[in-house]
Amino acid sequence: MEVVKGHEMRDIDRYTIEELELPGPVLMENAAMAVVSETINQVREAKRVVICCGVGNNGGDGFAIARILQCNHVQVSIAIIGDYEKIQGDAYTNFQVARNLEIPMIACRTEDDLADLAQLLSCADVIYDAIFGTGLSRHITGIYEQAIHCINQSNAYIIAVDTPSGVHVDTGQILGMAIRANRTITFCLPKVGLLLHPGTDYTGELVVADIGIPDKSIRYVKPSMMLMDDHMCKHLLPKRKQESHKGTYGKTLMIAGTSNMAGAAVMTTLAAYRAGTGLVKVFIEENVAHTIPSCVPEAIVETYCRGEFLSKVDKEKLIANLEWADAVAIGPGLGNDSITRELLECVLRYYHKTLVIDADGLGSLSLDKAILDTASCDIIITPHLGEMARLTRSTVEEVSKDIIGVAQAFSKQYNLVCVLKSARTIITSPEDDTCINVYGNAGMATAGSGDVLTGIIVSLIAQGLKPYDGALLGVYLHSKAGDCAKKNLGEYGLMATDVIRHLPDVMK
Ligand SMILES: NC(=O)C1=CN([C@@H]2O[C@H](COP(=O)(O)OP(=O)(O)OC[C@H]3O[C@@H](n4cnc5c(N)ncnc54)[C@H](O)[C@@H]3O)[C@@H](O)[C@H]2O)[C@H](O)CC1
Numbered sequence: 001m002e003v004v005k006g007h008e009m010r011d012i013d014r015y016t017i018e019e020l021e022l023p024g025p026v027l028m029e030n031a032a033m034a035v036v037s038e039t040i041n042q043v044r045e046a047k048r049v050v051i052c053c054g055v056g057n058n059g060g061d062g063f064a065i066a067r068i069l070q071c072n073h074v075q076v077s078i079a080i081i082g083d084y085e086k087i088q089g090d091a092y093t094n095f096q097v098a099r100n101l102e103i104p105m106i107a108c109r110t111e112d113d114l115a116d117l118a119q120l121l122s123c124a125d126v127i128y129d130a131i132f133g134t135g136l137s138r139h140i141t142g143i144y145e146q147a148i149h150c151i152n153q154s155n156a157y158i159i160a161v162d163t164p165s166g167v168h169v170d171t172g173q174i175l176g177m178a179i180r181a182n183r184t185i186t187f188c189l190p191k192v193g194l195l196l197h198p199g200t201d202y203t204g205e206l207v208v209a210d211i212g213i214p215d216k217s218i219r220y221v222k223p224s225m226m227l228m229d230d231h232m233c234k235h236l237l238p239k240r241k242q243e244s245h246k247g248t249y250g251k252t253l254m255i256a257g258t259s260n261m262a263g264a265a266v267m268t269t270l271a272a273y274r275a276g277t278g279l280v281k282v283f284i285e286e287n288v289a290h291t292i293p294s295c296v297p298e299a300i301v302e303t304y305c306r307g308e309f310l311s312k313v314d315k316e317k318l319i320a321n322l323e324w325a326d327a328v329a330i331g332p333g334l335g336n337d338s339i340t341r342e343l344l345e346c347v348l349r350y351y352h353k354t355l356v357i358d359a360d361g362l363g364s365l366s367l368d369k370a371i372l373d374t375a376s377c378d379i380i381i382t383p384h385l386g387e388m389a390r391l392t393r394s395t396v397e398e399v400s401k402d403i404i405g406v407a408q409a410f411s412k413q414y415n416l417v418c419v420l421k422s423a424r425t426i427i428t429s430p431e432d433d434t435c436i437n438v439y440g441n442a443g444m445a446t447a448g449s450g451d452v453l454t455g456i457i458v459s460l461i462a463q464g465l466k467p468y469d470g471a472l473l474g475v476y477l478h479s480k481a482g483d484c485a486k487k488n489l490g491e492y493g494l495m496a497t498d499v500i501r502h503l504p505d506v507m508k
């Protein structure tokens with residue numbers, strides 16, 4: 001399913017009304033009907049339902065909702081937040097009709113009106129937030145801030161119309177104050193800010209309602225972002241033929257592990273096998289090489305001596321393995337020293353297929369991104385917020401404020417696929433593809449989780465997936481396996497190796 005920014009939604013609305021000539025009032029009526037049909041069971045038993053309306057078209061939806069609820073014999077009142085003399089157009093029509101129906105209304109224009117609002121809200125069972133929708137464009141202040149505070153203070157069940165007022169629909173940032181909704185009924189397509197933290201924490205259960213906007217309008221605007229879903233990923237799974245051998249499913253090379261972090265190499269190797277690759281070689285320093293066969297007997301080990309520099313023999317061994325491999329991953333548990341840098345430089349110079357750079361490989365890359373210019377391979381990076389902050393010489397806080405924008409910019413600037421990992425993982429390509437993953441859970445914030453993801457992605461690449469598709473499917477399988485593991489183990493006890501164990505179930 002596509003995901004839209006505010007301006008894309010407004011363009012879709014505009015194209016529908018102005019080019020297809022589907023009247024705005026029809027869309028507004030459909031929107032109101034959609035909200036009522038989604039929520040009527042919740043409000044039918046309610047004694048007091050209050051619709052808080054702004055003075056734009058989101059408010060217009062609210063007036064129409066009030067009318068339809070009253071027609072369904074629900075006891076409704078309206079609180080107009082802001083200067084009702086600004087109400088115009090389709091919103092004004094619905095405002096007039098609500099007034100003609102003598103639906104009880106209060107106007108909340110200044111602080112003096114707050115007492116009436118508080119009184120009205122204090123006995124509400126259900127409150128509809130129809131204050132701001134996609135038109136929210138600046139920080140919430142004044143009477144709006146006080147009204148939203150009042151609504152959040154009430155004990156009512158809160159239903160947001162299109163968006164929880166105060167959430168920035170493009171970034172999910174809170175513009176000063178925002179409605180904490182129990183449920184949000186958004187129109188036509190999900191707004192990206194409702195999927196990202198902290199906005200998603202204010203959205204409650206998100207329902208996407210069809211309001212009769214033709215697909216033609218969506219195809220005309222061509223939203224650039226997608227929401228990860230089962231359908232999108234299922235067809236990406238590499239097919240397995242009966243007459244095949246281990247080489248058919250790709251040869252994977254892991255450049256991972258050092259003396260105190262051999263486990264990372266084990267987990268990334270196990271994950272790669274569980275994700276279906278036929279053969280994994282691990283290029284690992286000789287004094288920890290024994291951990292691999294003891295933990296993953298199926299793996300082949302290639303050792304090197306980790307001194308000050310890579311010896312000529314070891315360098316030639318690495319180059320030979322790069323030629324052997326169908327996909328390579330570098331970084332998990334590799335250490336932050338000059339050897340890691342030398343290994344990365346060697347891979348970027350002599351390898352020509354697809355490379356996944358993760359963990360310490362990213363640490364080395366952030367010291368000098370110019371080595372990417374020497375790369376003759378396709379690259380996928382899998383940074384978490386901290387690694388992305390280092391890569392962009394920024395801070396976690398700055399990156400968190402616009403995770404989509406940061407990932408998109410880095411993909412474009414360095415011509416690579418970026419998997420920016422956080423509670424919402426963003427996958428971007430140099431060709432402007434963007435996908436948001438909402439699967440996964442807090443239990444996956446545990447040591448080794450990133451190593452497992454790297455193993456899955458590089459395994460899928462070895463099986464023939466293109467970089468962006470391999471990243472998409474890898475993130476999907478990893479987070480779904482994490483959700484399966486949570487179901488059986490809960491979040492507290494969930495470990496990275498549990499994600500690996502649950503991977504086959506998800507792939508089946
Ligand atoms: N147009 C359509 O085809 C449909 C629209 N639907 C609904 O309309 C809203 C979008 O309505 P819009 O009038 O563009 O803006 P809002 O109602 O969201 O905002 C009202 C108004 O408020 C002003 N404003 C913005 N930020 C602030 C602020 N911080 N403080 C005070 N005032 C602010 C600004 O001028 C806005 O115009 C959409 O979400 C749908 O709910 C229909 O439902 C479908 C068709």
Ligand SMILES: [K+]
Pocket residue numbers: 058129130131132133160161162163164165
């Ligand atoms: K709203």
